Amino acid sequence: VQLVESGGGVVQPGRSLRLSCVSSGFTFSSFGMHWVRQAPGKGLEWVAFIWYDGSKKNYADSVKGRFTVSRDNSKNTLYLQMNSLRAEDTAVYYCARDPPGAQGARHSYNFDYWGQGILVTVSS
Protein backbone atom coordinates (compact mmCIF):
# COMPACT_ATOMS: atom_id res chain seq x y z
CA VAL A 1 0.00 0.00 0.00
CA GLN A 2 1.33 3.39 -0.97
CA LEU A 3 -0.25 6.82 -0.78
CA VAL A 4 1.56 9.81 -2.29
CA GLU A 5 0.32 13.38 -1.84
CA SER A 6 1.17 16.28 -4.12
CA GLY A 7 0.03 19.80 -4.89
CA GLY A 8 1.15 21.59 -1.74
CA GLY A 9 3.07 24.82 -1.55
CA VAL A 10 2.81 28.46 -0.53
CA VAL A 11 -0.41 30.29 -1.34
CA GLN A 12 -1.80 33.69 -0.43
CA PRO A 13 -4.80 34.04 1.88
CA GLY A 14 -8.07 33.84 -0.03
CA ARG A 15 -6.59 31.82 -2.87
CA SER A 16 -7.15 28.18 -3.83
CA LEU A 17 -5.10 25.01 -3.99
CA ARG A 18 -5.84 21.42 -4.96
CA LEU A 19 -4.13 18.48 -3.31
CA SER A 20 -3.89 15.05 -4.89
CA CYS A 21 -3.22 11.66 -3.34
CA VAL A 22 -2.31 8.83 -5.70
CA SER A 23 -2.75 5.33 -4.32
CA SER A 24 -1.25 1.98 -5.26
CA GLY A 25 -1.01 -1.51 -3.85
CA PHE A 26 -4.70 -1.95 -3.07
CA THR A 27 -8.12 -1.68 -4.73
CA PHE A 28 -8.67 2.04 -4.28
CA SER A 29 -12.33 1.91 -5.34
CA SER A 30 -13.17 -0.37 -2.39
CA PHE A 31 -12.02 1.96 0.40
CA GLY A 32 -13.18 5.17 1.96
CA MET A 33 -10.50 7.82 2.21
CA HIS A 34 -9.71 10.67 4.59
CA TRP A 35 -7.74 13.88 4.71
CA VAL A 36 -6.10 14.71 8.05
CA ARG A 37 -3.96 17.77 8.75
CA GLN A 38 -1.41 18.84 11.31
CA ALA A 39 -0.50 22.48 11.89
CA PRO A 40 3.19 23.10 12.67
CA GLY A 41 3.97 21.84 16.16
CA LYS A 42 0.33 20.91 16.81
CA GLY A 43 -1.80 17.80 17.00
CA LEU A 44 -3.80 15.93 14.39
CA GLU A 45 -7.04 17.31 12.97
CA TRP A 46 -9.42 15.31 10.81
CA VAL A 47 -10.49 17.30 7.73
CA ALA A 48 -12.71 15.23 5.43
CA PHE A 49 -13.93 11.74 4.53
CA ILE A 50 -15.31 10.34 1.29
CA TRP A 51 -17.03 7.03 0.79
CA TYR A 52 -15.49 4.34 -1.43
CA ASP A 53 -17.75 5.31 -4.33
CA GLY A 54 -17.80 9.06 -3.67
CA SER A 55 -21.49 9.01 -2.81
CA LYS A 56 -21.12 10.53 0.65
CA LYS A 57 -18.76 13.09 2.09
CA ASN A 58 -18.17 14.53 5.56
CA TYR A 59 -16.21 17.60 6.62
CA ALA A 60 -14.86 19.20 9.75
CA ASP A 61 -16.70 22.39 10.65
CA SER A 62 -13.45 24.34 10.24
CA VAL A 63 -13.36 23.63 6.48
CA LYS A 64 -17.03 23.09 5.61
CA GLY A 65 -18.09 25.26 2.67
CA ARG A 66 -14.47 25.98 1.69
CA PHE A 67 -12.94 22.54 1.06
CA THR A 68 -14.26 19.79 -1.21
CA VAL A 69 -13.10 16.19 -1.18
CA SER A 70 -13.48 14.11 -4.32
CA ARG A 71 -12.04 11.02 -5.96
CA ASP A 72 -11.44 9.49 -9.37
CA ASN A 73 -11.49 5.74 -8.93
CA SER A 74 -10.35 5.24 -12.53
CA LYS A 75 -7.15 7.08 -11.64
CA ASN A 76 -6.77 5.73 -8.08
CA THR A 77 -6.63 9.33 -6.94
CA LEU A 78 -8.10 11.31 -4.05
CA TYR A 79 -8.39 15.09 -4.18
CA LEU A 80 -8.87 17.97 -1.78
CA GLN A 81 -9.93 21.25 -3.35
CA MET A 82 -9.17 24.04 -0.89
CA ASN A 83 -10.76 27.45 -1.53
CA SER A 84 -10.73 30.70 0.44
CA LEU A 85 -7.60 29.60 2.24
CA ARG A 86 -6.74 31.16 5.59
CA ALA A 87 -3.54 31.37 7.60
CA GLU A 88 -4.97 28.80 10.01
CA ASP A 89 -5.12 26.25 7.17
CA THR A 90 -1.33 26.13 7.19
CA ALA A 91 -0.48 22.50 7.93
CA VAL A 92 0.90 19.25 6.67
CA TYR A 93 -1.96 17.46 4.94
CA TYR A 94 -2.13 13.68 4.97
CA CYS A 95 -4.36 11.36 3.01
CA ALA A 96 -5.25 8.14 4.81
CA ARG A 97 -7.13 4.96 4.02
CA ASP A 98 -10.23 3.91 5.98
CA PRO A 99 -10.23 0.16 6.62
CA PRO A 100 -13.42 -1.91 6.75
CA GLY A 101 -15.16 -1.98 10.10
CA ALA A 102 -16.30 -4.81 12.30
CA GLN A 103 -19.14 -7.16 11.31
CA GLY A 104 -18.89 -6.30 7.65
CA ALA A 105 -19.19 -2.54 8.03
CA ARG A 106 -17.95 -0.80 4.91
CA HIS A 107 -16.17 1.94 6.83
CA SER A 108 -14.62 2.25 10.28
CA TYR A 109 -13.61 5.93 10.59
CA ASN A 110 -10.10 4.68 11.26
CA PHE A 111 -6.83 5.25 9.39
CA ASP A 112 -4.67 2.22 8.61
CA TYR A 113 -2.34 3.62 5.95
CA TRP A 114 -1.13 7.20 5.58
CA GLY A 115 0.69 9.17 2.93
CA GLN A 116 3.94 10.95 3.72
CA GLY A 117 2.18 14.31 4.01
CA ILE A 118 2.38 17.52 1.99
CA LEU A 119 2.91 21.00 3.41
CA VAL A 120 0.48 23.79 2.64
CA THR A 121 1.52 27.26 3.76
CA VAL A 122 -0.97 30.10 3.59
CA SER A 123 0.86 33.39 3.81
CA SER A 124 1.03 36.74 2.11
Add this chain to the structure above:
Amino acid sequence: DIQMTQSPSSLSASVGDRVTITCRASQSISSSLNWFQQKPGKAPKLLIYAASSLQSGVPSRFSGSGSGTDFTLTINSLQPEDFATYYCQQSFSIPITFGQGTRLEIK
Protein backbone atom coordinates in the same frame (compact mmCIF):
# COMPACT_ATOMS: atom_id res chain seq x y z
CA ASP B 1 -18.51 16.80 19.02
CA ILE B 2 -16.77 14.19 21.16
CA GLN B 3 -13.80 15.60 23.03
CA MET B 4 -10.81 13.36 23.63
CA THR B 5 -8.49 14.14 26.53
CA GLN B 6 -5.14 12.43 26.96
CA SER B 7 -2.98 12.33 30.04
CA PRO B 8 -0.26 13.02 30.67
CA SER B 9 0.66 15.53 27.96
CA SER B 10 4.29 14.49 28.31
CA LEU B 11 6.10 11.67 29.99
CA SER B 12 9.74 10.83 30.68
CA ALA B 13 10.75 7.19 30.93
CA SER B 14 13.75 4.92 30.52
CA VAL B 15 14.42 2.02 28.22
CA GLY B 16 12.88 -1.07 29.77
CA ASP B 17 10.16 0.81 31.67
CA ARG B 18 6.47 0.15 31.44
CA VAL B 19 4.36 3.20 30.64
CA THR B 20 0.66 3.86 30.50
CA ILE B 21 -1.12 6.65 28.64
CA THR B 22 -4.75 7.44 29.36
CA CYS B 23 -7.44 8.74 27.03
CA ARG B 24 -10.88 9.89 28.13
CA ALA B 25 -13.85 10.59 25.88
CA SER B 26 -16.45 13.22 26.70
CA GLN B 27 -19.20 10.65 26.10
CA SER B 28 -19.37 6.91 25.67
CA ILE B 29 -17.75 5.68 22.48
CA SER B 30 -18.07 1.95 23.15
CA SER B 31 -14.80 0.42 21.91
CA SER B 32 -14.35 2.83 18.99
CA LEU B 33 -10.92 4.01 20.05
CA ASN B 34 -7.66 3.86 18.14
CA TRP B 35 -4.05 4.66 19.09
CA PHE B 36 -1.36 6.10 16.83
CA GLN B 37 2.37 6.66 17.17
CA GLN B 38 4.03 9.58 15.42
CA LYS B 39 7.72 10.32 15.11
CA PRO B 40 9.04 13.75 14.09
CA GLY B 41 8.59 14.46 10.40
CA LYS B 42 6.72 11.22 9.81
CA ALA B 43 3.11 10.23 9.28
CA PRO B 44 1.22 8.68 12.18
CA LYS B 45 1.23 4.90 12.45
CA LEU B 46 -1.75 2.85 13.62
CA LEU B 47 -0.90 0.77 16.69
CA ILE B 48 -4.19 -0.32 18.26
CA TYR B 49 -7.71 -0.29 16.84
CA ALA B 50 -11.07 -1.00 18.45
CA ALA B 51 -9.54 -0.23 21.84
CA SER B 52 -7.57 -3.44 22.22
CA SER B 53 -6.78 -5.02 18.83
CA LEU B 54 -3.14 -4.93 17.81
CA GLN B 55 -2.55 -3.73 14.25
CA SER B 56 -0.65 -6.20 12.09
CA GLY B 57 3.11 -5.80 12.40
CA VAL B 58 3.00 -3.87 15.68
CA PRO B 59 5.12 -5.37 18.48
CA SER B 60 3.25 -7.18 21.22
CA ARG B 61 4.70 -4.90 23.90
CA PHE B 62 1.95 -2.46 22.86
CA SER B 63 -1.50 -3.12 24.28
CA GLY B 64 -4.75 -1.24 24.69
CA SER B 65 -7.72 -1.56 26.98
CA GLY B 66 -10.91 0.17 27.99
CA SER B 67 -14.43 0.83 26.80
CA GLY B 68 -17.06 3.49 27.23
CA THR B 69 -15.18 6.66 28.13
CA ASP B 70 -11.86 5.52 29.61
CA PHE B 71 -9.03 3.91 27.69
CA THR B 72 -5.36 3.13 28.20
CA LEU B 73 -2.35 2.42 26.00
CA THR B 74 0.37 0.42 27.72
CA ILE B 75 3.88 -0.08 26.44
CA ASN B 76 5.81 -2.83 28.19
CA SER B 77 9.60 -2.84 28.23
CA LEU B 78 10.15 0.44 26.38
CA GLN B 79 12.54 0.27 23.44
CA PRO B 80 14.56 3.19 22.06
CA GLU B 81 12.34 3.35 18.97
CA ASP B 82 9.22 3.86 21.12
CA PHE B 83 10.09 7.43 22.06
CA ALA B 84 7.56 9.40 20.06
CA THR B 85 4.22 11.17 20.38
CA TYR B 86 1.09 9.08 20.88
CA TYR B 87 -2.46 10.06 19.92
CA CYS B 88 -5.81 8.51 20.70
CA GLN B 89 -8.67 8.93 18.22
CA GLN B 90 -12.36 8.18 18.44
CA SER B 91 -13.98 6.44 15.48
CA PHE B 92 -17.47 6.39 16.99
CA SER B 93 -18.92 9.34 15.13
CA ILE B 94 -18.28 12.22 12.77
CA PRO B 95 -16.52 14.54 13.33
CA ILE B 96 -13.60 12.25 14.03
CA THR B 97 -11.54 13.68 16.88
CA PHE B 98 -8.09 13.10 18.31
CA GLY B 99 -6.58 13.57 21.71
CA GLN B 100 -4.01 16.33 22.04
CA GLY B 101 -1.11 13.89 22.11
CA THR B 102 1.30 12.50 24.69
CA ARG B 103 4.98 13.09 24.11
CA LEU B 104 7.09 10.21 25.41
CA GLU B 105 10.66 11.28 26.06
CA ILE B 106 13.80 9.54 27.17
CA LYS B 107 14.67 10.11 30.83
